[in-house]
Amino acid sequence: MSRIGNQPIPVPKGVKLDINGSFVKVVGPKGTLERNIRPEIGLQAEGDTFIVVRKDNSKRTRAFSGLTRTLVNNMIVGVEKGFQKKLSIEGVGYRAEVKGSFLNLSVGYSNPVEFALPKGVSAEVDKANNVTLDCIDKELLGETAAKIRAVRPPEPYKGKGIRYADEYIARKAGKSASKK
Structure with missing residues (x-):
């Protein structure tokens, strides 16, 4: 039941x-x-x-x-009330900015990635590293946040990439720790 x-x-x-x-x-x-x-x-x-x-x-x-x-x-x-999702961008030189209905992501690629925000989703960037997405449709908001995160998923060695604000990334030691 x-x-x-x-x-x-x-x-x-x-x-x-x-x-x-x-x-x-x-x-x-x-x-x-x-x-x-x-x-x-x-x-x-x-x-x-x-x-x-x-x-x-x-x-x-x-x-x-x-x-x-x-x-x-x-x-x-x-x-x-609406729904909100927060993303955090970590890495040297990694940043985001909103230009109209596009989210420009500079995340370590040779060119910035232009992400087109779907109709109904609005983005706001503060300190160039924190992206806040707002939408009334929870399903569309979650899908959009997942697509933005997929542009540069967080990696476990240095933690660089795009992650949810409340997401924990398990860190790995790397090569130098295994040589002992």
Whole structure:
């Protein structure tokens, strides 16, 4: 039994949730998000909350009920507050700067890498080493952050590269430590 799928989805004031069959649209102060949900899952209104309703009780449907509840809740939180991801750039001469809808990354290659930010994702750079990404869609934000990190993933010897701000990189000793 899905414990997450059984929890009600609170809808705060200022956020409007429209359900049309398997199509869900959430409108809030920060924007609008839309998503199609699985046909075996439904949403039912109960006052200012919504409850995920399963059409049958198969294992697959129970799993999708928890997923659907989390996706819809993330849509509601996104249009109300938004989401943020922080990246840290480490290395001598490594830096980033925002130019319009592009993020220019100087991360040790012969030419800077121009990363096109998707529509809806905004970036802000402070101290040329810390990148903050903002978006109302949590899925798009995570995907964008992963693509930026993949430009120069952190390496374990010196720790150079692009990493999440809260990420820990396990360091290795290197050649000189193994010669003893």
